[in-house]
Amino acid sequence: MSSYLVRHRPVADPALRLVCFPHAGGGAGFFRDWPGHLDPSVEVVAVRYPGRESRIGEPLIPTMDALSPQIAAALLAETPVPTVLLGHSMGAAVAYESLLRLEAAGAAHVTRLCVSGRGLPAPAAVRPPRTDEELIAAVTSLGGPHAALWDDPDMRELFLPVVRNDFRLIDSYRRREDAPLLRADVMTLTGDRDPRVTPLGAQAWSTVTTGAFTSHVLEGDHFYLVPHAARVARLAVDPHGA
Template sequence: MSYLVRHRPVAAPALRLVCFPHAGGGAAFFRDWPRHLDPSVEVVSVRYPGRETRHAEPLIPTMDELSPQITAELLAEAPVPTVLLGHSMGAAVAYESLLRLEAAGADHFTRLCVSGRGPTPPAAVAGIRTRTDEEVIAAVTALGGPHVQIWEDPDLRGLFLPIVRNDFLLIDNYRRRRDAPLLRAEVTAFTGDRDPRVTPRDVEGWAAVTTGAFAAHVFEGGHFYLVPHAERVARLAVARHGA
């Protein structure tokens, strides 16, 4: 089944915004974003295997397996100007996908937007061992993610815990390659001023991964600051730098 979910199909889009969810997240996280943007912008979300309509598919536990599959689908899309936006784990998946897209010669991916994550892992997870179920739940709860109450329901816990555990394994073991080529695309970084894992200074580090323009924006809020600020984040993602 396809990785790409169109929340608002556009016959001839002027711009495409591709959104990559956080660990444990699904494509529905960005479902309402089209209403914040001009009708000429096509909003697409990435749906990772093992969740939502892909619940019967095996989960993918490594970046080296996940990112190339997403890249292949993006390369098959009609080449219109495209922005990639990823939140938390999604920021790393979007970055790795863009590396592969540029290596393949695609030049219509014009901007990478990274949210709630720096280019290097937080010190708290450097060299971390595999987390227990209790540690996974504690980490998610500490970040204040949407629907944290699911852990109080045994049935929902049994449904969602394998997904979140898989995604934490993927992102805990991921490291950006030191010899990775510089991106050509612009990079915009977003973070919340009270994120317990990522500081505004951390996201400034993304400036070093590109030869293109860089901008950073700090919002009021924690790790999921973008929930109340969805409209502003969406508009900044597709705006010209400095707008």
């Protein structure tokens, strides 16, 4: 298996594969417990970006055009089974770009893109680089399971390069105006108190696909999916049955 992919629960003959893309600064371990929320026939795979966890010695990748083709190639090398991609925050944009490349390569087994905690990226001017203090302020304003680590100087020194890289990637990323429409269905998931994206703003994702579009609003902020992990996992697998 590619170093980009981590199977949190290997399944010999999966009926469905759920591929999860972490947020900026996040790692594959964020989804470690998700297999316990799903039927044993569902294989849960998480994307592990370079420069963190077991890949900490590898160079970080600061652009979407360099990152998403490598992830798409890793997914194309897997045995094709019905697959759902789910990305949270930055991971939603990475999942979308990876899916564009999968479909361009002829892959038809990805049936759904689940977009969590992110509005549709609009073609616009690239955001200027942020200072370290601006990065930390942006991250801490969103909360999340590791917000307190920024109070520890050693942890701050360890994680800041990863966050700096990921924000550079997402701040410089702009969706192509001529991007083809997806064939896969699209589902959005949004916290009702998310400061970054409103449920109405998430509706713009309906314009990127010829497939079905569904949306769900859950109670919480940008990291609403932490307390609602079980429901989010089940919605990703079946938008109408969770």
